[in-house]
Amino acid sequence: MISIQNYYGIVDDEVIHKLYNVSKKLFNKRMVHINSTFVGGGVAEMLSTFIPLMNDIGVEAEWRIQYGVPDFFAITKEFHNALQGDNITLSEHKRRAYLLANERFSTFTRLHHDLIIIHDPQPLPLINYYIKKQPWIWRCHIDLSHPNKELWAYLKKFIIKYDMVIVSNEKYIQDDLPIQFKIINPAISPLSTKNMELSDKEIEGVLQKYKIPTDKKIITQISRFDKWKDPEGVIELFKIVKQKCKDCRLVLCGSMATDDPEGIEIYKRVQKKASSLIESGDIILITVENNFLVNALQRASAVIIQKSIKEGFGLTVTEALWKGAAVVASRVGGIPLQITDGVSGYLLDPQDVDGFAERIIYLLQNESKAKEFGIAGKEHVRKNFLMTRLLLDYMNLMNDIF
Ligand code: UDP
Numbered sequence: 426m427i428s429i430q431n432y433y434g435i436v437d438d439e440v441i442h443k444l445y446n447v448s449k450k451l452f453n454k455r456m457v458h459i460n461s462t463f464v465g466g467g468v469a470e471m472l473s474t475f476i477p478l479m480n481d482i483g484v485e486a487e488w489r490i491q492y493g494v495p496d497f498f499a500i501t502k503e504f505h506n507a508l509q510g511d512n513i514t515l516s517e518h519k520r521r522a523y524l525l526a527n528e529r530f531s532t533f534t535r536l537h538h539d540l541i542i543i544h545d546p547q548p549l550p551l552i553n554y555y556i557k558k559q560p561w562i563w564r565c566h567i568d569l570s571h572p573n574k575e576l577w578a579y580l581k582k583f584i585i586k587y588d589m590v591i592v593s594n595e596k597y598i599q600d601d602l603p604i605q606f607k608i609i610n611p612a613i614s615p616l617s618t619k620n621m622e623l624s625d626k627e628i629e630g631v632l633q634k635y636k637i638p639t640d641k642k643i644i645t646q647i648s649r650f651d652k653w654k655d656p657e658g659v660i661e662l663f664k665i666v667k668q669k670c671k672d673c674r675l676v677l678c679g680s681m682a683t684d685d686p687e688g689i690e691i692y693k694r695v696q697k698k699a700s701s702l703i704e705s706g707d708i709i710l711i712t713v714e715n716n717f718l719v720n721a722l723q724r725a726s727a728v729i730i731q732k733s734i735k736e737g738f739g740l741t742v743t744e745a746l747w748k749g750a751a752v753v754a755s756r757v758g759g760i761p762l763q764i765t766d767g768v769s770g771y772l773l774d775p776q777d778v779d780g781f782a783e784r785i786i787y788l789l790q791n792e793s794k795a796k797e798f799g800i801a802g803k804e805h806v807r808k809n810f811l812m813t814r815l816l817l818d819y820m821n822l823m824n825d826i827f
Contacts (some may be wrong), residue, residue, distance in 0.1 A: 427474070427616045429559035429813070433617050436813045444813060448482045449819040454823060457542040458564075461501070461547035463490050464714055465649060465682025468544050468566055473814055475819075483668035484820065488533060491548045497526040498684045501547045504580075507573035508546060508565075509653060509735045515575055527551050540823060541588075544591045547684060550583045560588040560668040560826055566611070566737040568758050569597035579592035588826075593759050607822065610634070610762065611738045613747060613806070619716035619805040620747055623724060631721035637709055640787055642673045642727040647719055648742075650691040650712075653735045655775060660699045660798040662732065667707065670789050672706050674794040680724055682715035691720060723748045728788050729743065733757055734775045740788045746770070747801030753784045763810065769801035 429444060458476065460468045479486035493501075494815040500519045507513035515703045518693050531554035543549060552561050563668040564582055569592060581602065584590060589605045592598060598606040613620055623631075629792045632639060644663065648654035656677055664677040677695065692712065702708040711718070723729060729745040736758030745752050754760045764770035767769045771784040812816055 426477060426481075426597070427614070429478060429816075431480065432617050432811075432813050433808050436811055437808065439606060440813050440817070443589070444482055444817055444820070446819065447824060448484055448800055450824050451484045451820060451827070452558035453485070454540065454827060455487070455538040455543060456558075456819075456823070457487045457489060457536060458493060458542045458544060458726075458785070459489045459534075459551065460544035461491040461498070462491065462682050462684040465680050465685065467738065469657075469682075470619070471546075471611055471613075471742060471815070474617055475612075476727045476815055476817060478614075478812060484818065484823070487538070490549075491526075491530050493526045493530075493547070493684075496522055498547075498733065499686045499815075502685055502687055504546045504576060505567060506653075507576040508567045508569060508580075510571045511573060513573055513576050515579060520639060522728050523551055524553070527791075528554050535778075540826065543589075546580065549809045552583060552652075557586070560589045562589045562591060563587045563588070564591040564598070566593060566595075568594075568735045568737050569599065570594075572599075582690040582710045589804070594762070608673060609815070609818045609822075610759065610810060610814055611740055611743070612812045613740060613743050614812045615747060618731045619720050620744055621644075621720070623717075623720055628721040628725050631717050632725060635709075635711060635713070635715075635718055637676060637722070637725075637726065638674070642729060643676055643722070643725055644728045644785060644789075645678065645722050646671055646724040646730040646732065647722060647741045648731070648733070649682055649685055650695060651685065651686045652687070652691060653733055654679075655690065655732045655734050656695045657698055657776070658734075658778060659730055659732050660695060661700075662730075662778045662781045662785070663708065665779065666789075667702075670786050673727070673789060674709065675702075676709045676722060676726070678711040678719065680712060719744070723750055726750060727792075728753055728779070728785050730785065731755060731760065732758070732775060732781060739763065742809045743806055747800030747810075749796075749803045751788045751798045752802065753781060753788065763805065764802065765805075768798070 527550040699708045729750045731754035738759030755775040756772040766772040773780045
């Protein structure tokens with residue numbers, strides 16, 4: 426198992442010393458994190474490394490996954506979209522199903538911990554079904570800059586019971602809540618199968634296994650098939666790139682999250698839009714969930730795209746930067762915290778399809794610029810977005826609370 430000791434040589438010694446120093450004050454404190462999927466998406470990705478490391482350092486941490494029927498996840502996906510600004514009809518049925526799933530989960534989930542962290546809207550109403558004996562924190566990973574007003578008014582009734590809300594960006598702080606907001610940026614594990622070093626041979630092996638040829642330069646977007654990630658826009662811009670630069674191929678890699686029922690529908694739309702290029706082998710769509718594959722793709726690609734319309738933080742960008750990849754991404758959500766335009770990648774407005782195409786072509790043709798971006802991007806991630814920093818943020822938070 427990976428432990429804090431494995432971070433020697435990756436992060437500065439000072440960081441490791443701080444972790445041990447802060448953790449001793451938290452001996453015997455128990456925290457639990459609750460979210461609604463164990464696979465797919467950034468939250469599951471983070472918790473799967475964060476929880477074992479917390480335990481390793483001596484703070485008892487648990488992870489519970491909320492169960493739900495497909496109807497519940499369809500409703501909470503609508504909530505997710507509406508929190509990012511979509512319209513929603515908040516019917517009686519949706520409210521009832523939302524509460525019922527939470528009430529059921531509470532009947533078989535005992536929470537004796539000293540701190541409870543609830544991730545995203547799915548388990549938010551759980552707080553209704555417990556006697557509140559400890560601090561509860563709502564950790565929202567979504568872009569809350571313009572939430573749908575009706576939904577926000579409804580969810581506020583639950584949020585108001587919490588002691589704190591954690592978001593990824595100061596733009597997501599809501600003034601109409603008398604609750605402390607805190608900003609904590611997400612982080613990645615440099616040692617996980619998704620992010621660890623791979624040899625050229627390993628990369629080649631993985632790509633071969635998934636039938637991804639390397640005879641042309643690879644451009645990749647790794648993201649759930651979700652409208653906010655704009656996979657259809659990626660197809661559109663790739664068509665422009667392809668006109669000027671024949672020697673390239675697009676890979677769209679998007680596994681399906683268990684709490685995201687829209688994925689299949691969007692995948693089918695993308696498939697239709699890209700059909701002729703899929704047939705010619707110039708576009709490859711992948712739906713398998715495999716960390717080695719994501720790792721190999723991020724390392725083998727000449728350019729990584731993240732053309733999101735909205736993005737809570739964008740861990741895929743962090744992962745790509747960590748691998749020294751050249752990234753062309755939208756100037757939305759947490760992405761500008763990660764990339765300085767023209768220094769460690771390119772940032773564009775998501776609507777600027779021509780701009781995206783132009784930057785991608787430039788990087789395909791200028792390997793030295795791509796390398797320069799890669800070096801700057803990796804160092805920025807090392808300093809700011811590795812798991813040790815997230816551990817420290819949570820431990821400092823706990824120290825403030827207890
Ligand atoms: N991911 C993956 N396989 C895929 C698509 C995404 O493993 O096919 C992972 C990706 O590597 C990242 C996470 O899912 O760790 C996505 O996090 P991000 O913050 O980018 O977006 P979210 O899905 O949470 O909106």
